[in-house]
Amino acid sequence: MDIKQAAQFLESCTARAQSVILQGSNSKAFFGRSIEACAPSVETLSVSEHSGIIHYEPTELVVQVRSGTMLADVTAVLEENGQMFAFDPTNFGGQSTIGGMVSAGLSGSRRPYSGSVRDFVLGVEMLSATGEVINFGGQVMKNVAGYDVSRLLVGSLGCLGLITNVSFKVLPKPEFEMTQRLEMSRADGLLKMRDLVNSPLVSATAHFDGQLMIRLSGSAQSVYEFANRLGGELVATEESCWHAIDSHSIFPTDKNLWRLSTAPMSPLLLDEAYLIDWGGAQRWLLESDRDIRAEVDKYSSATLVRQTAANGLQVGEVFQPLSTLQKNIHISLKSKFDPAGILNAGRMYSWL
Amino acid sequence: MIDVDSQKAFLKQLKAACRHVIADQARMKVYETDGLTAKKALPAYVALPETIEEIQACMRLCHAFQVPVVARGAGTGLSGGAMPHEQGLLLSLAKFNKILEVDVDNRLARVQPGVTNLSISDRVRPLGLYYAPDPSSQIACTIGGNVAENSGGVHCLKYGLTVHNVRHLTLVSPEGKLYELGGHGYDSAGFDLLALLHGSEGMLGIVVEVTVALLSVPEEVSVVLAGFDSTREASEAVGAIISGGLLPAGLEMMDQLAIQAAEDFVNVGYPRDAAALLLCELDGSAEEVQQQLQLLKQILTDAGATQIKVAATPQERHQLWLGRKTAFPAVGRLAPDYYCMDGTVPRKALPSVLEEISDLSKQFDLGVANVFHAGDGNLHPLILFDANKPGELDKAEAFGAQILELCIEKGGTITGEHGVGIEKIGQMCVQFTSQELSLFHGIKAAFDSTGILNPGKAVPTLSRCAEFGAMHVHRGDEKFPELERF
Numbered sequence: 001m002d003i004k005q006a007a008q009f010l011e012s013c014t015a016r017a018q019s020v021i022l023q024g025s026n027s028k029a030f031f032g033r034s035i036e037a038c039a040p041s042v043e044t045l046s047v048s049e050h051s052g053i054i055h056y057e058p059t060e061l062v063v064q065v066r067s068g069t070m071l072a073d074v075t076a077v078l079e080e081n082g083q084m085f086a087f088d089p090t091n092f093g094g095q096s097t098i099g100g101m102v103s104a105g106l107s108g109s110r111r112p113y114s115g116s117v118r119d120f121v122l123g124v125e126m127l128s129a130t131g132e133v134i135n136f137g138g139q140v141m142k143n144v145a146g147y148d149v150s151r152l153l154v155g156s157l158g159c160l161g162l163i164t165n166v167s168f169k170v171l172p173k174p175e176f177e178m179t180q181r182l183e184m185s186r187a188d189g190l191l192k193m194r195d196l197v198n199s200p201l202v203s204a205t206a207h208f209d210g211q212l213m214i215r216l217s218g219s220a221q222s223v224y225e226f227a228n229r230l231g232g233e234l235v236a237t238e239e240s241c242w243h244a245i246d247s248h249s250i251f252p253t254d255k256n257l258w259r260l261s262t263a264p265m266s267p268l269l270l271d272e273a274y275l276i277d278w279g280g281a282q283r284w285l286l287e288s289d290r291d292i293r294a295e296v297d298k299y300s301s302a303t304l305v306r307q308t309a310a311n312g313l314q315v316g317e318v319f320q321p322l323s324t325l326q327k328n329i330h331i332s333l334k335s336k337f338d339p340a341g342i343l344n345a346g347r348m349y350s351w352l
Numbered sequence: 353m354i355d356v357d358s359q360k361a362f363l364k365q366l367k368a369a370c371r372h373v374i375a376d377q378a379r380m381k382v383y384e385t386d387g388l389t390a391k392k393a394l395p396a397y398v399a400l401p402e403t404i405e406e407i408q409a410c411m412r413l414c415h416a417f418q419v420p421v422v423a424r425g426a427g428t429g430l431s432g433g434a435m436p437h438e439q440g441l442l443l444s445l446a447k448f449n450k451i452l453e454v455d456v457d458n459r460l461a462r463v464q465p466g467v468t469n470l471s472i473s474d475r476v477r478p479l480g481l482y483y484a485p486d487p488s489s490q491i492a493c494t495i496g497g498n499v500a501e502n503s504g505g506v507h508c509l510k511y512g513l514t515v516h517n518v519r520h521l522t523l524v525s526p527e528g529k530l531y532e533l534g535g536h537g538y539d540s541a542g543f544d545l546l547a548l549l550h551g552s553e554g555m556l557g558i559v560v561e562v563t564v565a566l567l568s569v570p571e572e573v574s575v576v577l578a579g580f581d582s583t584r585e586a587s588e589a590v591g592a593i594i595s596g597g598l599l600p601a602g603l604e605m606m607d608q609l610a611i612q613a614a615e616d617f618v619n620v621g622y623p624r625d626a627a628a629l630l631l632c633e634l635d636g637s638a639e640e641v642q643q644q645l646q647l648l649k650q651i652l653t654d655a656g657a658t659q660i661k662v663a664a665t666p667q668e669r670h671q672l673w674l675g676r677k678t679a680f681p682a683v684g685r686l687a688p689d690y691y692c693m694d695g696t697v698p699r700k701a702l703p704s705v706l707e708e709i710s711d712l713s714k715q716f717d718l719g720v721a722n723v724f725h726a727g728d729g730n731l732h733p734l735i736l737f738d739a740n741k742p743g744e745l746d747k748a749e750a751f752g753a754q755i756l757e758l759c760i761e762k763g764g765t766i767t768g769e770h771g772v773g774i775e776k777i778g779q780m781c782v783q784f785t786s787q788e789l790s791l792f793h794g795i796k797a798a799f800d801s802t803g804i805l806n807p808g809k810a811v812p813t814l815s816r817c818a819e820f821g822a823m824h825v826h827r828g829d830e831k832f833p834e835l836e837r838f
Contacts, residue, residue, distance in 0.1 A: 141729060146792050
């Protein structure tokens with residue numbers, strides 16, 4: 001389906017109040033609530049054919065990509081030019097698309113050290129629920145004209161519109177990277193992460209299985225010097241954990257996978273977490289039946305990221321509940337973007 | 353708008369709701385304008401609440417009487433975003449000037465909205481920390497205003513804008529209800545309303561508390577000055593630095609008029625004969641900075657720099673920045689008035705845009721000095737004029753408008769960091785289609801259904817755009833097809 005056909009399709013769906021699932025490769029089917037389980041007569045609109053890099057100028061540090069483009073294809077082109085998405089994008093089964101990456105808004109290991117997906121989105125073109133092509137932001141680094149809709153769309157799970165292309169800021173790839181492993185307790189690991197939080201050479205940290213992993217990025221000479229000061233032992237690149245964490249393959253699948261976003265030094269669920277990363281600000285828990293959302297404070301949030309296959313499709317709520325006022329703003333925003341409520345209805349919350 | 357009896361009732365209740373209320377015109381005079389002094393209006397009332405409860409009570413009252421509310425920090429904004437509404441309440445957050453908590457472990461500071469940007473860094477510097485965004489007005493501007501405008505500064509090339517450095521906001525809704533957005537981690541549930549609030553120019557809510565992220569003061573900092581024989585060579589060097597793999601903490605450019613004005617003003621040793629200069633700051637670990645410095649010098653030499661000076665001491669570094677940071681007042685001495693513009697273009701367009709601005713300067717017969725965030729492509733042409741000469745202000749505004757439209761034409765935007773406010777509301781009609789503007793109005797309504805927050809700013813009504821006559825047809829669509837044409 002090309003963009004013109006997609007626009008006509010959306011326009012007719014809005015007119016008929018027909019629910020639509022927007023998707024790229026569906027590599028994140030596990031994430032969010034299952035729409036199929038809630039709305040049996042839903043139709044699917046895939047952007048997977050809408051692919052290709054529209055514009056890439058390494059000297060501008062800007063790349064503009066169609067939403068159906070495979071993430072791996074884009075990162076390969078960036079790599080040829082010595083550049084990268086600086087948030088370690090999550091790529092599930094190697095199948096994730098650019099549109100899905102932006103819609104889910106999931107950032108990887110580098111997040112605390114260089115920023116998130118939303119931090120690097122410069123502009124978005126989208127199709128509205130009524131099939132109009134609309135544009136927000138652009139290809140420049142600073143832009144405060146109008147509300148920041150492009151950042152609002154990051155992590156909106158397709159509930160506000162069909163993202164058709166996105167402009168990103170990209171960064172030079174570090175000259176050299178290596179990972180150092182230090183044996184230490186969870187509590188000591190957390191303190192070490194705190195001390196390293198603004199070290200210019202640190203680009204990822206994680207603690208699991210009694211080990212603190214620290215990735216260093218920079219010139220070979222300064223990385224080696226820093227590693228010597230840190231101590232511990234070098235981890236072979238092929239054994240480094242970062243890709244396995246970012247793609248969740250490091251987590252056993254026999255239990256529900258929960259993610260807690262909290263203040264890095266918070267004591268919340270610290271020892272119970274299977275793995276902590278992002279300098280301590282992201283904690284992963286494996287639980288059979290426990291719902292950790294009730295246990296978090298107001299500055300933290302928990303997400304049921306993935307349920308075990310035995311539990312089937314996610315029909316219950318998976319995200320942290322919102323306050324009444326925030327909920328009302330969400331409902332009202334949704335109605336402005338999607339008056340008939342047809343776009344990925346129920347994917348984020350049952351009431352949205 | 354409310355009738356005279358209601359006005360009396362409103363004022364009486366306002367005084368009961370808030371201890372500090374100003375209703376006499378003489379004392380209101382200081383609030384009639386923000387940093388965009390060409391636009392003035394007196395508010396109907398001024399309130400200076402001291403507690404969140406007072407803010408909530410003011411908002412409940414304004415909502416009940418449908419009185420417009422304009423929130424104000426220090427009033428340093430450059431686009432008229434805090435210009436009062438003549439029938440409205442000017443809500444000054446000046447008394448909210450406390451740093452409530454510094455959480456060293458989590459690198460967070462919880463502050464009130466009226467705290468000045470610089471005072472956060474001043475407070476945490478003994479701990480080896482600082483708050484990164486540093487708009488040039490940082491000595492006076494408040495963090496609440498920084499959120500409203502999504503302020504940048506000379507270091508945002510590497511460290512981002514306000515939106516990248518704020519974790520949590522407490523807000524009061526137009527109905528007077530208190531709510532929170534964000535968290536103490538790096539993200540939170542639901543739509544990213546925290547991001548949406550940044551740069552929303554006081555249109556969506558009243559920010560009453562801000563939690564900002566703090567960074568460690570870098571181990572090593574190096575500042576390099578490079579002089580060039582033409583603005584073209586200097587702006588091409590900007591692209592070469594970035595594509596050479598360097599990510600400077602700051603990368604600023606000044607043209608000859610600005611260089612000479614700065615030299616006359618603070619005498620910091622800038623090359624007076626250079627057509628343009630670049631100031632480039634590198635930071636990081638000591639080894640990294642030394643390596644990057646070698647690469648930078650090579651790139652600058654290859655790009656045709658006629659002079660390269662590396663600040664050897666912290667004092668020299670301070671001197672080099674001083675000329676840049678005082679450039680606006682320095683240029684201000686060249687003419688009775690100046691008009692500061694704020695467009696952004698892709699970096700590659702810098703050479704041609706600067707040349708076209710120079711052509712426009714001759715065409716309008718008004719001088720222009722350029723001092724700007726080159727690394728971000730964020731231009732700040734300062735148009736020199738004399739407001740006392742009949743027609744010169746209009747001429748300066750027309751010149752400015754043409755610069756902004758030039759920015760859009762080059763794939764840029766009408767405002768990089770100063771906001772739309774009242775100043776650029778006409779150019780919004782050029783940058784956005786009616787569908788996009790309608791969605792902006794929808795977003796506004798989702799937060800403020802009766803439209804009492806800062807009405808008339810930031811997003812133009814469709815009828816205003818029709819009046820503005822910016823018939824900018826792009827993407828094959830005629831704009832505002834729903835409106836009749838005469």
